[in-house]
Amino acid sequence: MDFHPACLPWLKNGDRVLAGLSGGRDSVALLLLLHRVGVPVCACHVHHGIRGGEADRDARFSRELAVSLGIPCDEVRIDAPALAGQWKMSLEAAARRGRHAALEECALSRGCKAVALAHHQDDQAETILFRLCRGAAGPKGIRPVREGRHGLVWLRPLLHLSRKEITDWLRSIGQEWCDDSTNGAPCCARNILRREALPALDRALGRRVAPILARSARLAGETAAALDEALAALELIDPQGRLYLPKILAFPHALQKAALHWYLRLCRVPGVTEEGVRALLGIIAPRGPARCMLCGAVTARRRERRLWVEDAAGQLLLPGRGREK
Amino acid sequence: MDFHPACLPWLKNGDRVLAGLSGGRDSVALLLLLHRVGVPVCACHVHHGIRGGEADRDARFSRELAVSLGIPCDEVRIDAPALAGQWKMSLEAAARRGRHAALEECALSRGCKAVALAHHQDDQAETILFRLCRGAAGPKGIRPVREGRHGLVWLRPLLHLSRKEITDWLRSIGQEWCDDSTNGAPCCARNILRREALPALDRALGRRVAPILARSARLAGETAAALDEALAALELIDPQGRLYLPKILAFPHALQKAALHWYLRLCRVPGVTEEGVRALLGIIAPRGPARCMLCGAVTARRRERRLWVEDAAGQLLLPGRGREK
DSSP, rough: OOOOOGGHHHHHSOOEEEEOOOSSHHHHHHHHHHHHTTEEEEEEEEOOOOOOHHHHHHHHHHHHHHHHHHEEEEEEOOOOHHHHHHHHHHHHHHHHHHHHHHHHHHHHHHTTTTEEEEHHHHHHHHHHHEEEEEOOSSSSOSSEEEEGGOOEEEEEETHHHSSHHHHHHHHTOOOOOOOOOOSSSSTHHHIIIIIIIHHHHHHHHHHHHHHHHHHHHHHHHHHHHHHHHHHHHHBOOOOOOOOHHHHTTTTTTHHHHHHHHHHHHHHOOOTTHHHHHHHTTTSTTTSSSSSOOOOOTTTEEEEETTEEOTTSSSSOOOOOOOOOO | OOGGGGGHHSSOOOOEEEEEOOSHHHHHHHHHHHHTTTOOOOEEEOSSSSSHHHHHHHHHHHHHHHHHHHEEEEEOOOOOHHHHHHHHHHHHHHHHHHHHHHHHHHHHHTSSSEEEOOOOHHHHHHHHHHHHHHHHHSSOHHHHHHHGGGGEEEEEETTOEEEEHHHHHHHTTTTOOOGGHHHHHHSHHHIIIIIIIHHHHHHHHOOOHHHHHHHHHHHHHHHHHHHHHHHHHHHOOOOOOOHHHHHHHHHHHHHHHHHHHHHHHHHHHHHHHHHHHHHHTTSSSSSSOOOETTTTTTEEEEEEEEEEEOTTTTTTOOSSSOOOO
8 A cells, every 4th residue: 555646755755644534444544554665653542522532532533543653643622513603504514624723733842843633635635525516616626735724734645545545454464444424414515425425426326436537626726826827827916916918818717717716815805706807807808998897806907908906905916926726 | 587798699680590409408498589589490309219118209299299289390301320320429429410411401401590599507517527527638618609511600508507597488488398308318428417427516516516616617718718819819820830949848747738739729639639749849949850750641750940741741730720629
């Protein structure tokens, strides 16, 4: 079992890595694999304050596994229901955000440069379908490597492996794990996707669609990146950070829209929508209105064949460098 | 019930339109709607030589409906099983191809400028999922307007409407239709997608995902179009139709790949794959090998900081204009 190639530079440089350890099959496999190839690894188990005795069992199992391997293991308790109320989000989303914050803090206190999470190809397919059905412009997956705050890198070294490959490997070495009984319940979107939608797609196509969806997401990500790089190469921004309109006005329609969307993202305008881009299309022509409001109290203005954006205080929002999301 | 906005110019110009009429709910609604708004319309029923007596019933129903509306109606018989054998494809694919050929011939002989088909939003969602799970790089839908051979335009005026909206409308005017009993059978990919995968996605997300998937496909199509337009705007091709490499070599990785893929498509290299693009990446650097083989016996060559492609006979494949698929 190899790690995802994109993760290798961060796993081979000798830096200490924090592995999230729920006690489930994926994170157990991840910890064992990291340990076996000699990555200096610490573990962190996050107890979410839900799932009662089962969660206590998982915490105990994780602690004992780490001790048996001689790996330092921290246990962090969060109160996911309280966080959900406080952050006004679903229990699932609050648990994830709280867990990530706990892992970040733990990694920093242990001197780790990277956090490794155990998402695999089936998680990836679920995420792609979920985001697509919620309105993502294309199939958007989890990235194998993501740079986070405080210089921490978040890694998914198992992202190219199927759940079955991971399970088969654990069985082949006789390693046990804890099953989460709520994974089977048809209670939440993720579980319905995992237990009903993806198997139906597999049946319809006569094979596993997870690797195909993962490839689609990778290619779509490359297309989006190439478009951003092409827009940067077209040199559309003047030295003052404003968009130079004569070039844009000569573009065909789809490229005009893409250039305006890209500029708003570069300027970190919050919550850019298709409607916002359409509003901009209405003010870039020389004889149209010279300003429009965007979301987040941002105003776009045109003058002297240039376009720029200002916040509510009239402060210029200047474009950052590189690709912004 | 309005037609898809992209179809309106072709439905309002007074040209005669051929409507495909299977006798099913969607095509019955389409014919009635075209007739009601005064589009000069002919109908064509294609009998596929399968589904026995049920197909004969559909043909009779279609004929009678057209007669009752005073609309000229042709009936064309094809032998889908024989075509499947002859063309070495599935019965479903052969039936579709044979039907399209029959509609094309019928439209030309009737002096029609456009063919209208009754695909709707749920068909669109199925197609998007189907293509995505077969390896499309992004969500790719059916286009509402497509220009075909012999100057014929293929229209899908109901593509923005749900199956339920169409059914409700037919019921509201008391119009009957024929049900295809094989639509319900879990025999083929399409039916499993329609009857199992899409409903599971609806349940997971708590709402109809079809309009969301349709929007995703539209946005992904715009991104792909914008990338092609951006590549054209970057002026990468020299007056002799060869790719000028110094510009390409200065690009970041994703844009390099996109530029090479775009050039191969412009030159109509058949069956361009990611592997083919990778092979090109290996020969564009000044000190690498100066040629590589692509699929379809096409050779790519580099000389004097230019790249071009040749067919098996050593004939230059020159880039066409505009966007090629």
